[in-house]
Amino acid sequence: MNATILALLAVLPAATTGPLSEPTLPVGPSTNLRPVVSAAGCVAPSGMASLIDQDPTDEQLPWRRGGSDKVTIYFDASKVTRAWRADLEYGSRLWNKSPCLDARVVDACPAEANCVSAAVVKTGEDGNFDAIERDGHTVGGHIDFLDTLSPAEKKNVAVHEMGHAIGLKHRKTSHVLMNGDTYSDVFTPDSTDYQNLLFDYGRQEPTGGHTNSDTDNDDDTADDLRCGTRDARRAS
């Protein structure tokens, strides 16, 4: 027994002297959890070979991650109603649960920043995201929101279109946020959406490099101003 305990004690210091050893100072239970979360960071899940549950007819590309762990994307809400703005802010809080993202709803995008504009339309699709793409990445875009939707549908569409704007495609599974249909009782991303974000952004090196060999063959296409099939379906 003693030998076992001694062996354990011998191992423990080594285990706590790694790069994550800072929180060994007196900390409460909640702060104790933080290093575990941040240690994971924006890293592609091991063993995850491709995006999950993807609608093969849809396309979206991630933004370039750049020099930090999180990609900051501004959503210019200066041209939408208060209701849509509130839903965008709700969506940003949800998407920012991803360790890869820092979505911010603003009145004007800073110069040179990643920027998605938004507007409200009276007719057309429930929602639509047009991406501007370059070299295999989204570099800008615009969301149109249909203003005649119910409050619940607006919330669903706002978070959904933000999902496109941060790089997510449609899912094959029905009755989830990133499915192409509009639902008045689905407002939140699920673990698959967050896993897909980790896969898309975690493969990019924090310095802005791109470690994956993109198999989508999109890298050099000027495939801008593309919208999802949801929107085509809803338009019919």
Ligand SMILES: [Zn+2]
């Ligand atoms: Zn869509």
